[in-house]
Amino acid sequence: MCSHLTEKASVSGSGKGAGGWFRLSHAVTYFDHPYHSPYEHTLNIDFVNETEGPGARVAVELTEESARALVACIESALGAARPAMRDRASVAPPERA
Amino acid sequence: MYRSMTAEEIRFTGDADDELNAYFARPTDAGPFGGVIVIHHMPGWDEQTMEITRRFADRGYLALCPNLHHRDAPGASPDDAAAASRAAGGVPDDRFLGDMRGAISYLQSLDEHNGKVGVIGFCSGGRQAFLAACSIELDAAVDCYGGFVVGDPPPGMPVNIRPLLHLAENLSCPLLGLFGQDDQHPSPAEVDELEAELKRLGKQHEFHRFDGAGHGFFAADRTMYRPEAAVEGWRLIFSFFGRYLAG
Numbered sequence: 001m002c003s004h005l006t007e008k009a010s011v012s013g014s015g016k017g018a019g020g021w022f023r024l025s026h027a028v029t030y031f032d033h034p035y036h037s038p039y040e041h042t043l044n045i046d047f048v049n050e051t052e053g054p055g056a057r058v059a060v061e062l063t064e065e066s067a068r069a070l071v072a073c074i075e076s077a078l079g080a081a082r083p084a085m086r087d088r089a090s091v092a093p094p095e096r097a
Numbered sequence: 098m099y100r101s102m103t104a105e106e107i108r109f110t111g112d113a114d115d116e117l118n119a120y121f122a123r124p125t126d127a128g129p130f131g132g133v134i135v136i137h138h139m140p141g142w143d144e145q146t147m148e149i150t151r152r153f154a155d156r157g158y159l160a161l162c163p164n165l166h167h168r169d170a171p172g173a174s175p176d177d178a179a180a181a182s183r184a185a186g187g188v189p190d191d192r193f194l195g196d197m198r199g200a201i202s203y204l205q206s207l208d209e210h211n212g213k214v215g216v217i218g219f220c221s222g223g224r225q226a227f228l229a230a231c232s233i234e235l236d237a238a239v240d241c242y243g244g245f246v247v248g249d250p251p252p253g254m255p256v257n258i259r260p261l262l263h264l265a266e267n268l269s270c271p272l273l274g275l276f277g278q279d280d281q282h283p284s285p286a287e288v289d290e291l292e293a294e295l296k297r298l299g300k301q302h303e304f305h306r307f308d309g310a311g312h313g314f315f316a317a318d319r320t321m322y323r324p325e326a327a328v329e330g331w332r333l334i335f336s337f338f339g340r341y342l343a344g
Contacts, residue, residue, distance in 0.1 A: 032139065033220070035143055038318055039320050040321045046184070048180070054178060054180065
């Protein structure tokens with residue numbers, strides 16, 4: 001079914017879309033019908049900059065299993081990062097939009 | 098054999114006099130033809146929806162698929178427009194109905210239109226097909242596994258998504274409902290509840306439930322595709338529209 005449930009977080013960083021690199025403002029996340037993937041529901045993430053129009057978007061569609069594996073990878077990568085590597089400006093967690 | 102047709106993007110006037118685009122597929126011979134409005138699901142104007150629209154033209158209908166996400170991202174690619182619409186909270190019911198009225202007016206303005214209009218929707222489009230049939234005078238409506246027609250939406254759902262069962266008394270036309278027995282939104286119990294209400298109100302309807310099929314069984318490019326249910330479903334759809342949309 002179309003779940004309509006959507007999570008949105010303010011994020012800082014950059015993404016590369018069809019038009020090249022751009023600064024990100026939000027990550028919009030939902031578990032729902034994909035546009036491209038051949039599955040019923042996927043974990044979909046739209047990395048966007050809301051001030052640059054709908055084309056400023058990097059989209060991924062992952063199976064639930066893949067999405068959970070990605071979460072584990074992200075946690076692992078951040079856990080392995082030495083404190084000296086961390087950019088002080090990026091230390092604060094993203095705010096829920 | 099196969100019918101000659103054209104398929105192109107057109108502009109029409111929708112809700113609040115906004116101009117929006119639509120995919121319009123039609124036979125090239127003289128007609129007259131019945132009109133079918135194809136209501137896309139939340140992912141929007143994807144390839145499956147375009148193929149479905151052309152299928153109706155091949156069967157002798159003027160088939161119009163409005164881009165309900167147009168306002169959220171004018172000129173954007175369909176997937177970017179769908180994403181922008183979702184981020185904005187989805188398509189409001191009132192705006193959707195205004196766009197439907199505009200789409201009907203567009204069809205009725207065509208010399209080759211026979212005056213009859215039907216709607217068909219899949220998934221969230223199925224819910225919207227039911228909403229349209231209960232709010233606008235139509236000749237036929239097809240609801241393919243539309244969720245959230247019956248029952249309260251779960252917490253966190255956008256306020257746009259509200260149940261519609263109370264509108265059943267206003268159903269303006271015969272309704273064909275196609276559902277998978279393994280679906281949970283709508284569940285078999287929810288389909289039973291909708292059917293019981295239509296019977297209580299004396300509304301003309303025809304429901305079919307497919308064993309071994311869940312949500313989205315018409316989606317040929319997805320794992321939930323069920324060819325037996327889909328082939329029989331298409332036969333039922335064209336039989337139904339043939340009865341109510343002929344000139």
